Amino acid sequence: MNQSRIEKTVFWPSLIFVVFATLLLVIFRDTVGPIVSEMMTGLTYRLDWAFEFLTIGLFIILIWLMVGRYGRVKLGNPEDKPEFSRFSWGGMLFCASMGTSIMFWSIVEPLYYYTGPPFGFEAESTEAAEYAVSYGLFHWGISAWALYALPAVVMAYSFFVRKNHSLKISAACQGVLGKHADGFLGKAIDVLVIWSMIGGLGTSLGLGVPMVAAVVGNLLGIEPSTWLNIAIIIVWTFIFSSSAYLGLYKGIRKLSDWNVYMALGLALFVIIVGPTLFILSYFTNSMGLMLDNFMRMSLNTDPISQGGFPQAWTVFYWAWFAATAPFIGIFVARISRGRSIRELVSNVLLWGSLGSWLYFGVFGGYAMNLDLTGKLDLTNVLSEQGETAVIVEVLNSLPLSALASVFFVILGFVFLATSLDSASYVIASVATKELGIKSEPARWHRLMWGILLSALAISLTVAGGLNVVQTSSVFVSVPVLIMYVLMAASLIKWLNKDEHIHTYVKSKK
Numbered sequence: 001m002n003q004s005r006i007e008k009t010v011f012w013p014s015l016i017f018v019v020f021a022t023l024l025l026v027i028f029r030d031t032v033g034p035i036v037s038e039m040m041t042g043l044t045y046r047l048d049w050a051f052e053f054l055t056i057g058l059f060i061i062l063i064w065l066m067v068g069r070y071g072r073v074k075l076g077n078p079e080d081k082p083e084f085s086r087f088s089w090g091g092m093l094f095c096a097s098m099g100t101s102i103m104f105w106s107i108v109e110p111l112y113y114y115t116g117p118p119f120g121f122e123a124e125s126t127e128a129a130e131y132a133v134s135y136g137l138f139h140w141g142i143s144a145w146a147l148y149a150l151p152a153v154v155m156a157y158s159f160f161v162r163k164n165h166s167l168k169i170s171a172a173c174q175g176v177l178g179k180h181a182d183g184f185l186g187k188a189i190d191v192l193v194i195w196s197m198i199g200g201l202g203t204s205l206g207l208g209v210p211m212v213a214a215v216v217g218n219l220l221g222i223e224p225s226t227w228l229n230i231a232i233i234i235v236w237t238f239i240f241s242s243s244a245y246l247g248l249y250k251g252i253r254k255l256s257d258w259n260v261y262m263a264l265g266l267a268l269f270v271i272i273v274g275p276t277l278f279i280l281s282y283f284t285n286s287m288g289l290m291l292d293n294f295m296r297m298s299l300n301t302d303p304i305s306q307g308g309f310p311q312a313w314t315v316f317y318w319a320w321f322a323a324t325a326p327f328i329g330i331f332v333a334r335i336s337r338g339r340s341i342r343e344l345v346s347n348v349l350l351w352g353s354l355g356s357w358l359y360f361g362v363f364g365g366y367a368m369n370l371d372l373t374g375k376l377d378l379t380n381v382l383s384e385q386g387e388t389a390v391i392v393e394v395l396n397s398l399p400l401s402a403l404a405s406v407f408f409v410i411l412g413f414v415f416l417a418t419s420l421d422s423a424s425y426v427i428a429s430v431a432t433k434e435l436g437i438k439s440e441p442a443r444w445h446r447l448m449w450g451i452l453l454s455a456l457a458i459s460l461t462v463a464g465g466l467n468v469v470q471t472s473s474v475f476v477s478v479p480v481l482i483m484y485v486l487m488a489a490s491l492i493k494w495l496n497k498d499e500h501i502h503t504y505v506k507s508k509k
Contacts, residue, residue, distance in 0.1 A: 005432065005442075010168070010187055010191065014195075014427075018194065018452075039475070040475075049301060051477075061150065061488055062153075062345050071342030074340055075156045075337060075341065076337045077160075080338040082337070083335065086347075087260070088257055089335060090347060091260040092253060093348060098355065099208065099416065101207055103208075104207040105140070106359040106360045107364065107390060107394055108387045111368070114368065114379065115128075115383075117132075118307075120307065129372060130285065133368065137287060137361070144317065147322050148348060148352065149344070150325075151329025152333050152336065153333075154487040155167065155333030156336045157495075159333055159435075161501075166434060168430050169189055169430075170182070172329075172490060175490025176486045176489045177490075189483065194427055196326060196327065209233060211388055211412060213225075213232055214388035224388070236416045236454075252422060252425065262411045262414060267358055267362045269404065275366070282361075283362075286365075287361075323475075323476045326483070330426045330429060334426075395408055424446050424450035425446055428449050429441050431449075
């Protein structure tokens with residue numbers, strides 16, 4: 001594959017900003033931490049309406065793209081065919097987006113909703129139990145993937161149709177920004193996007209590393225520690241480095257394929273050995289409640305009683321997903337050559353949602369069954385011992401628990417590695433001057449960002465500043481709100497302007 005040169009005006013400011021900002025957040029974490037947390041709370045309360053309208057608005061635009069005449073527009077030349085099978089393509093877009101977060105929250109999140117339910121329900125009531133998995137299906141379903149899908153469509157259109165050989169969000173805004181996309185404003189957008197990727201990866205680390213460490217500690221009979229966390233990051237870096245060295249086609253694709261097979265295998269195991277009928281029935285009921293209350297959940301701000309549930313969960317999730325969406329959009333766009341706009345949108349919404357729903361339905365249902373039947377008092381474990389203890393208890397309750405735990409750890413490593421190699425690939429792409437359709441960022445460039453991310457992860461783990469970096473990255477979602485408007489406007493302008501050059505994918509009868 002052709003290798004490309006770095007974009008110095010993005011590479012160096014991004015590198016300096018990431019290192020400098022991380023150092024400041026770590027050094028002053030005790031002072032900055034409470035301030036950042038308070039600002040985050042203020043953001044979710046003051047902009048709750050904006051994030052909720054944004055998400056619904058994106059969903060409407062995506063439906064229009066799928067059913068309208070532009071749905072058949074091909075992302076590439078007339079002779080271009082998809083580079084990856086549908087399985088590999090779907091696997092890469094899901095694994096890059098979810099990471100270990102889906103493993104963690106599918107078990108823990110329903111318990112939080114059970115003990116702190118929405119709509120004024122009584123804690124640990126029948127209503128709270130019924131909505132426990134429903135809200136997980138909502139938060140990790142179509143709305144979340146709508147936030148990822150629009151940047152993917154705009155980037156893919158810019159790269160493959162307009163032949164703008166740059167995988168930068170600034171390029172996706174060029175239809176509105178014009179020449180300013182190549183100036184200071186465009187560079188600032190790209191640097192912010194790289195910071196949002198660092199924070200998004202920090203979230204995966206913040207959840208994944210302690211989770212894997214807790215399960216490994218339980219298997220080996222040792223207490224989780226900082227050194228165990230560092231050892232996990234080092235092993236994870238080795239897996240990533242191998243994948244990144246091989247590149248998109250031989251490394252990331254194959255790692256994602258293994259990831260999907262393992263994730264499906266673990267879910268199938270729990271369905272078979274767990275309370276099968278309860279899991280299936282509970283999932284069906286939860287899906288019905290979610291679909292029936294979709295608009296209520298989507299626009300709930302609770303302004304009268306001010307219980308804080310939508311701000312603490314829904315709005316925070318939309319802000320978090322919005323902050324990481326440019327990264328996912330760029331990666332999904334890069335792997336989508338030869339597909340139609342309709343195919344890209346429908347597959348991101350459908351396969352992304354189905355993967356999330358599978359994990360929440362299976363693991364959330366299993367965890368809730370353990371608590372509701374009294375086999376394990378998981379709500380008490382959550383309040384007294386914490387989230388990772390819940391995951392260990394759930395795994396220990398399974399038949400062949402040691403084998404299941406080992407499999408869970410391996411899956412955690414692969415999920416983490418998939419997230420890192422995708423992130424480093426995208427960051428290197430954003431900081432690259434120009435990329436041809438069959439070009440990749442330089443191998444050293446990809447490895448450099450991956451190793452830097454690993455070094456930052458170890459430093460933050462030792463210093464205890466990971467949470468501050470995670471939370472601060474969500475602030476990027478505020479300017480990203482404006483980026484969404486610019487991207488949507490650019491896409492609509494381009495589609496209308498380029499009507500005469502569009503290649504349409506023939507409908508299959």
